[in-house]
Amino acid sequence: MSNKILSFVLFLLALSAHLNATPPNRNSDANEIITTLTLRDQQQVIIRRMREEDINEAGEIIRAAYLDDCKNIEHATSEERCQMFTVPVERTRHALHNIHNDKDSVLFVAELAEKNSNVAQLLGCCRVKLNPEGNSKDNGPFGQIGPIAARIGLQGTGIGTALIRVAEEYVVRQWHVCEMQLDAHSIPKPVEGVVHPMTPLLQFYAKRGYRRVGKTMWFDPANSNYVTMPGHLCHLERMVKDLCVPSATTGGDGTKRGREQQSAEKSPKRMRKHQNSAYSVKNYVKDLIKDDDHLNVLVEAAVDLAHNVGLIKRLDDSDSRSRMNSDFASIIPFTLFPSPYPRQIFLQALDVQTGLQKLYFRVSCDYAFLAEQFKDVIKTNDLMRRMAEIMHEIQREGQKQAYTLFLARSDYMVGVQLDKETGQKKYGLKQVEMNIGSVVGSAFGPRTAELHRQMLQKVGMDASNLPESRAFNTLAEGLYLGWQKFGDPDAVVVFAVLQGSVHRFDERAIEYELQRISEGKVNIVRMSSKEAYHKLRLDEDFKLRLSADGRVVALVYSRSGPLPEWTDEEWHARRTIERSTAIKTSTMFSALSSSKKVQQVLAKPGMIERFLPDPEDKEIIAEIRKTFAGLWGLEKDDDETRNLVQHAIDNPDLYVLKPQNEGGGHNYFDEELREKLQHFTHEERAAHTLMERIQPMIVKNYMVRPHEEPVLSDVVAELGVFGCLLGDKRNLSILHNKQHGYLVRTKPASSTESGITAGGVYDSLNLF
Known part of the structure; x- marks a missing residue:
């Protein structure tokens, strides 16, 4: 057993003994050992x-x-x-x-x-x-x-x-x-x-x-x-x-609940703050584990459940010729229990999703706006340059498909701020980013929730505060509507996937759900972005067809890229798809519209109103704006921008520096942020967005990873809300706009990235 776990167990035992005792005076426990630790020279x-x-x-x-x-x-x-x-x-x-x-x-x-x-x-x-x-x-x-x-x-x-x-x-x-x-x-x-x-x-x-x-x-x-x-x-x-x-856990004899009630009677003002605060978080996880043996039993049960519910990834064979053909599977990392989360903030994230989808749909239809925003970014960002080049070509050539399909996920954190008037903490929903197209986790999120539902039952806790999620059903429904709108019952749907992705089974869940919804009418063809170069061709009438048998492609669901490491063949394949009559999720227009740059521009006063001018949208505009963190463009060379950059150099802990690359990650924090801003050329700086660093809500949980011993840790949860929109770019009409489903990715509080491949784990929510 690790020293950290030993320290934590000893600490719990000591505190438990102290809480259950009735000492004659306040110093009777002066000799108790609270915890132990080992110094670098191994002294205890x-x-x-x-x-x-x-x-x-x-x-x-x-x-x-x-x-x-x-x-x-x-x-x-x-x-x-x-x-x-x-x-x-x-x-x-x-x-x-x-x-x-x-x-x-x-x-x-x-x-x-x-x-x-x-x-x-x-x-x-x-x-x-x-x-x-x-x-x-x-x-x-x-x-x-x-x-x-x-x-x-x-x-x-x-x-x-x-x-x-x-x-x-x-x-x-x-x-x-x-x-x-x-x-x-x-x-x-x-x-x-x-x-x-x-x-x-x-x-x-x-x-x-x-x-x-x-x-x-x-x-x-x-x-x-x-x-x-x-x-x-x-x-x-x-x-x-x-x-x-x-909070008190739901023990069989109710003794912990009784202690909390007694504390409230003795110290009503203290407990009143706890109960009325916006952050009366029920940090119950630490109280569920009795000892190491109990922890080991629960972890073993959770790992078995993960395999049973499909919270797994396929392992690669060492032989590269049989990549992704391995019969071996391993668990996807997850938390042992659902993390506590404010119910009001969760509902706020759900309520704003369809408004966000409408906003980004309108942005993606405004070619002139997108071209203007990326004119400086493309000077130094090769990925954005190649994406913009395809967008410009499609605009000149004329878009061959009026319908566009958004499969979206908006990511949030619970931000913590101090109220300047009252001096008390305020907790609010803060958007991290908007993702359109290649949104992962729609199946793994619900599977994690199912695992957690059973884990709570094992420890005798109520699981009714875990919200339901079938996000993969929402995405599959959107794909089915897009296929129907294309109008050819014999046309196929192409899943363009990332070779070797840990989210293979997440993709498969959407595929199987699409087949279920369509009663087997939709034929689905999977291929990687590399294979698409050889397996797809474009006719003179701009119909996209399978090279092997000539079947028409109705819809392309891109789960891969665009990525900086793409080869010329992969870019050629994407250009072919973009020029075709196939309905796409996403297009280069929608991919650029969901970039950090556009997110930053939309945070400016009056920008949301430009795309949502109707009086009926006034309320949703206000709700969207509440979720924005501070965002600043760095393309200008004026006093305001120079002062901002200097402030970030002096206080790198207050900011995040974000490049425009797709796929998450790549962000700069702390000393790396300072170094980049000190040495960037003006053009390099213009290709980045500066964002306020969100001070997150921190809770306790165990993270379960393959071949690692779980340790109670300070963690931060990032909520992702799923939705789907089908729109007509010709008249900006919306044919379908729906929100349903969520996922949670949780990371150590000391980490800067929440992606599963970057050390994060899947989680779900225990609402309070």
Whole structure:
């Protein structure tokens, strides 16, 4: 068993014992071990509540660590560093003694598991405090962490991180609050309205989930209990982290539910914030697992279920001549249980989907608009250039097919922001991107939900909050309507697929559903984008036919590309398809319309109204706009753009830099973003879009992957909502516009990409 799992199990056992006990006073549990960890030199360390006899040693650790931290302030001069001193030791001891006896404070210490008289025992310490009333009448209770200190020479060994984690878990379970705040050394003199670069200390906390909220403050060094320094350096910046408040699980005897009710009676104001907050997340997963044996039993059951419901991928043979002909299959990665998700935000995503599809259909019909938006992008982006060239050719030649079919998926995250007026957190739906055509996961999403439904039943939980999803049925229905609209009952449907795709069975589910809906009337032919060059031909009347037998192609469903690595033959095949009378999903027009560039332009004031001018669309326009994150084009060379770029260079953690490539991924974050913006030419910069980095809602879950031990992790869920639209480009009429089905791809909170091939896993939703 890994150290992380051992630490987590010990932590749960310790807290469970503490919660079920009835100690005579608040310090009766001072000797309990909260968790254990292993340092890089393999020494075992335990974390426990501080005792009275620890005060002297803890005080020395804090004084030394804080002095070292202050002397490393980047903007401090040598003379100023000479003016930094620790305060008298008696003052620190007195402060820690008061904290130790404060009913709303707890001190944790880290020490070596094996006693050694020749080595200092305490390695670090951390204090956490409850603010029961908040800091205003509109702000509920929260935890406040600090001081946090590791012994000099032990920074970077994981002691500080472990202390922070223990403190966070403690305030959630003991105090039922969902927010932690801290104040860290920031800048010498804050300037109003200016977001300053992160100091190393701020970066340390940011990597552990704390976010800047734009609040700085000055403190009087005369009141410091640990270190004093020149007053103009005494500025702090507030950072905040959202903590997921666990709910009671549905145990057979109801004891956990009873404890939560008792806590509400004793501390109604704390629980009221939990219950009324927009983020009263039921973070139940961590409470479902009794021990390692229980976890292993559940994982084994889940893996069997995955194979049974078809949440699997085919493995390639090592012999390249038999690629994708292997009889071996492996599970597609998934979460052990459905992740908690706000019901209101989920419904908001469903409600806006048909409006989005109508908007992007209108955009795809506006050739002049698309040509204008990509005139700068194509100068340095070869993929966009080749796509635009085909679009221009089709426009000059005249489009041979008026009907267009959208198979769409709009992806979202739950964004977290701070309300400037109330100081409370707000949670909202934020669109990541719009995908049209090659949308994956329509079958794997429902299969994951079915797996989760059975897993919840195994642990005695209600599965009624898992929304139904048959997205593959929606897509198959759209393909059938497109085939019917073509008007030739003998014409075939071509699935142009990616060779070796992990989503092969996802594609097959749509194929089988299409055959079921059509009662076997639709003939389906699969081929890769490479094979299409040889297997498709274009007649003089622009009908697309199969080269082998001459059958007419009614519809082409492209699950592959366009991709940067396409060969000339693959591009030729796509050009042939685009020029034909076949109905296509998607066309180059619709593919370009769903690019990051167009997404950015649509976020400008008045742009949605350009495509949805009818008064009846006013309400849906407002709903669409609510989902937009900040988006900026970089093609201009004016002061506004230069200032924006500089701000992103100074604060790369606030942005994502997105190229225009299809297929997801390829994005730049943090230092890579900074480096790209510093070295891009103007033309290269113009081929990218700058997007506000969404601060996501984080929950706990286990991720199950082949040949890996599942570990309880902080994860972020990305919701995808499916839909289908069939429209006539001649008069902009919409013949079919439907939303149905969803998928969830979940990634580690530390990861930047959510795709399954990039480390993400399939998930579903437990709505609350």
